[in-house]
Amino acid sequence: MSLRFKAISDPDGSGSNSKEQKMDLGNGSEVVYVPRLLTSDESWKFFDYLNKEIPWIRPTIRVFGRSHVQPRDTCYVASKGLPELIYSGYQPHAYSWDDFPPLKDILEAVHKALPGSTFNSLLLNRYKGGNDNVGWHADDEKLYGSTPEIASVSFGCEREFLMKKKPSKSSQERRSDDDEPVSKRLKKSSNPDHHSFTLKHGSLLVMRGYTQRDWLHSVPKRAKAEATRINLTFRYVP
Numbered sequence: 735m736s737l738r739f740k741a742i743s744d745p746d747g748s749g750s751n752s753k754e755q756k757m758d759l760g761n762g763s764e765v766v767y768v769p770r771l772l773t774s775d776e777s778w779k780f781f782d783y784l785n786k787e788i789p790w791i792r793p794t795i796r797v798f799g800r801s802h803v804q805p806r807d808t809c810y811v812a813s814k815g816l817p818e819l820i821y822s823g824y825q826p827h828a829y830s831w832d833d834f835p836p837l838k839d840i841l842e843a844v845h846k847a848l849p850g851s852t853f854n855s856l857l858l859n860r861y862k863g864g865n866d867n868v869g870w871h872a873d874d875e876k877l878y879g880s881t882p883e884i885a886s887v888s889f890g891c892e893r894e895f896l897m898k899k900k901p902s903k904s905s906q907e908r909r910s911d912d913d914e915p916v917s918k919r920l921k922k923s924s925n926p927d928h929h930s931f932t933l934k935h936g937s938l939l940v941m942r943g944y945t946q947r948d949w950l951h952s953v954p955k956r957a958k959a960e961a962t963r964i965n966l967t968f969r970y971v972p
C-alpha cells in the first residue's frame with residue numbers, strides 16, 4: 735500500500751487542540767473530546783481508504799449466553815507479541831500496522847494530541863447505517879488493566895455516543911436512587927449519570943481513569959443515520 739496521508743493533529747496551527755473539551759465524571763473518571771483532530775478533507779481520505787481496504791467482517795458473538803451476528807463490521811490491528819483479544823466469545827485475527835499503513839498516520843495524530851499516552855492496538859468498527867449499533871458495554875477486558883485509556887476517532891456519518899453510570903454496588907446508594915422521584919430520574923439532560931456526545935467526522939473522544947470500571951457506553955440505533963460511519967478505538971495492552 736503506497737498511500738500515505740499526512741495526519742494533521744493541529745489543523746488550526748495554534749499549537750494546541752483548541753476547543754478540546756474535558757469532562758470530569760467524578761471518582762477518577764474523565765472524558766476528553768477534541769472535535770477536530772483531523773481536517774475534514776483528510777478525514778474523508780482516511781474514510782475512503784478504510785472503507786475499501788479493511789477486510790471487514792461481521793462476526794457471530796455470544797452475549798448473555800445467546801449467539802447473534804454483531805450489528806456492525808469489525809477488524810482488529812495490534813502490535814506483534816501482544817496477548818490475544820477475546821470479547822463476547824470471539825477472538826479476532828490480529829492484523830499488523832504494516833498491513834494498513836494509513837492507520838499508523840492516524841495513530842501518530844492521536845499520540846501527538848495526547849502527549850504521554852501510548853496505544854498499541856486498535857479495534858475498528860463500521861456502521862453501515864442507522865440499524866448498526868453497539869449496545870451498552872464497558873471496555874473492561876482484563877487485558878487492558880484497571881484504568882485503560884481508550885482513544886476513539888470517528889469518520890463519516892455523525893452518530894450519538896451515550897454514556898451512563900453503572901448501577902452502584904453500595905446498597906445505601908442504590909436506596910437513595912430508588913427514592914428519587916420519577917420526574918427527576920427522567921430528566922436525562924441534567925442527569926449527571928447520563929451524557930451524550932455527537933461524534934463528528936474527524937473527531938477524537940478519549941475515555942480515561944476509571945471510566946471503564948464505573949461507566950457504560952453505547953452507540954444506539956438511529957433511524958435517520960443512513961450513511962456509513964467508521965470508528966477506530968485505540969487501546970494499550972500492557
Ligand SMILES: O=C(O)CCC(=O)C(=O)O
Nearest residue numbers: 857859868873953965967
Ligand atoms: O463506535 C464507537 O464510537 C464506539 C465503539 C466501541 O465502543 C468499541 O469498539 O468498544
Ligand SMILES: [Mn+2]
Nearest residue numbers: 871872873951
Ligand atoms: Mn467500547
